[in-house]
Amino acid sequence: MGNAPTTPARKLTDAEARLAEIFAMQQSAGAPQLAKLRTAAFDAFSKTGLPNRRDEAWKYTDLRALLRDVKPLAAPPEESAKQHARNAATLTGVASRRVVFVGGYFAPALSDLADLEAGLSVMSLSEALAKGDAAAMTQIGNVGEVDDPAFALNTAFMGEGVVIRVGAGVCVDRPIQLVFVAGAQPATYFLRSLVIVEKGARATLIESFEGETAQEYHVNAATEVVLEEGASLERLKISHEGAAAMHVSTFVASLAAGALLSDFGLNLGGAVLRNQSFININGPGAHAAMRGANILKGKEHADATLFLDHAAERSESKALFKSVLDDSSQAVFQGKILVRPGAQKTDARMMARTLLLSEGAQANCKPELEIFADDVQCAHGSTVGALDENLIFYLMARGIPQAEAQSLLTEAFVGEVIDAVENRSVRDALSALVSERLRTQ
């Protein structure tokens, strides 16, 4: 009765047609590495096309409507851009080992790869693929099962990034910071990184994205992380893109028994930002702490989509996301906790809090639980609201001007997420970034 699934051939959007064109060009320019993987990914993408609001996972970030045209793939950067990238400012106070990418290309001259700690290997993706790095070849695209069009596009077009390996039992104290600086021209960047932390090893990874241009450019970044038994990784991601930039990033992690992942994403700017994380907890006793903060202004739109897949016993996950929305900015939080059959004694908690500071601001929140095991503790919560009038009054009654009182309270609101960052110098730098952002109008 008119219910037969009909799939009329949909007319491709301009952006989709352009992507297909670029993909064909890429293929005819001589088979790139991982050609099979790329083709399979592009085919998967073509089946659905760009996600729109009818796709549940992209309900509040309609990429089909937002991505009107596709900027050309990035060309090698000019010398001036490289010069400019020297001033890349994010977290300069942190004594990190910087690996710099300018306009989508690795900039060895700006990077610090000398005297790597014993057991640590850092290589650009192109170098790893050229060398035929076995791990890179087999692990890329296989860390977790991710069925997502943006990630598929990244796999099809992946350009540059890093392959990092931390050897078994090695503890790398100095944070490794990947600095991605956008070029001056409109372009599309497909960045892809792979991080393998072997048994019992430990490391800190920072990914910072920045762009100064007012031109529209598109970043599609993906990071895959493998945490072997007892491995531990603290990851921080800071997006401070240009005012017209669109940034979509996918984070895929697999956690073996006893592994520890601590993740923090901070969104400070960009027209459209989406951070999607797919965390596969495959080993018993693994622990994932996922945190995020959005500080948005103007018409910025930020989307944090989180999928926590508990497939093993006694695993834990904690998620805390905070958004501060000013002007007519928009924040989306979608979090799903899945507890698979047999994943008994799972303890999963998720919290999303949003602060609305202005008339036009908008928050959409969808925290989901999907539970197939009975001996578990799962909870999620979500709040949306304005600053507490009583608290402002309290501060004002003590002589603090209203604006100051508001920013104090807002800072404290965001502070809760930042306080959990383990690395002290990074934490201080993040706090400074946040208060600067909150105080600039």
Next chain:
Amino acid sequence: MAAVEETVEQVRRVGADQYKYGFITDIESDLAPKGLSEEVIRFISAKKDEPEWMLEWRLEAYRRWLTMTEPKWARVDYPAIDYQDLYYYAAPKSTAGPKSLDEVDPELLRTYEKLGIPLHEREILAGVERPEGEERPRVAVDAVFDSVSVATTFKEELKKSGVIFCPISEALREHPELVRKYLGTVVPTSDNYFATLNSAVFSDGSFVYIPPGVRCPMELSTYFRINEKNTGQFERTLIIADRGSYVSYLEGCTAPKRDENQLHAAVVELVALDDAEIKYSTVQNWYPGDENGKGGIYNFVTKRGDCRGANSKISWTQVETGSAITWKYPSCVLRGDNSRGEFYSIAISNGRQQVDSGTKMIHLGKGTTSRIISKGISAGRSSNAYRGLVSAHRKAEGARNFTNCDSLLIGDACSAHTIPYIEAKNPSCVFEHEATTSKISEDVLFYCMQRGLSQEDATALVVNGFVRDVLQQLPMEFAVEAQKLISVSLEGSVG
């Protein structure tokens, strides 16, 4: 080992027998031709002696329905429904022509007696005992049997206070202006696949109008019974509470045990004008199918209340234990300033039942408030999902919502899901949502059993404590029944 096997055996037996309303009334029925077509719709409309505009309304809905596709987003899984393999109209032959209560077929009266629903005005709902001397509460009942209303009690007495309480087909004949003014204004014919189908083929249901300033003198209730084989029930209920009025309405439903699935697609529309209050309570106990998932009712229901006036209030309370599939989201559109919506729900699933239920609170007016308390209990191999939307539009200044949805899992083959959507477009709104999932703590069970309770009694005690918030919202008459239902539905889930 022996003890375990014994328990398993017991569970199996209880599972098969626990639905006590599964009998079939042997009565001759008047059926519409099988299948769905414009002719069938004309047939239904003619049977009900409807005005021309109503037939047009139905046909328009039918034509729209033909262009729609069945929604697939819910967490339920069922074989495709053949909409041509159903009877869209079934009425006991003996109901032809209007009748007074005394003339109702005794076979029908016996059926309702067996269900504990008295159709004689001197009686009261079964299961309620009050101390000597205390006045027994009276409840007016509209009894709907398959596609027709067979009796409505206390009509005359209600008329004295100006309350209209009658089958909707009668309202269409006697108060067409009221029906036409409100029908489809809360759930438009184009609303969703099942609501559109209902708009085309709806047969009976209740119509309630409470005039301004009147507090309805007694509880109103409708009791739905599906009896005939291969039929679907498509009732339509419309309740209007005019300015400053109050009504409490109860709804109950059962069906016989049959091996094939039966479709129930109802639409309920509530309209509350300024300062009015509607309290709508449901005890849904459709046949849930056997332990292997064979048979049972497919329950696809659209229920929505419109707080149209300022300071109006609509409250939904539901106890869901039946149906093979439940797809139902009683909602409130909080249009009037300072209006209030409430949703209290207990959804219990056992066997192979699949529940996807929840609510929507749509805040449009200033100072609107809403509260959602939802308790889901899954046992056996069932799946139980809460799906809800809380949204505040730009003008909903000071909107306030509190949501609490908890799930309890009994056994390791069932699942629980929580899918809330929270959309805030106004900075002055305050939305809070919390949800938890857990199992009955073994410590608590041990504590009870150590004091001499059996495991089942202990479980029932814990479960009753878990759902108490919601049970307290039910009118007395239903609370008793609901409490019994909860223990029946969970029987056999421990072991």
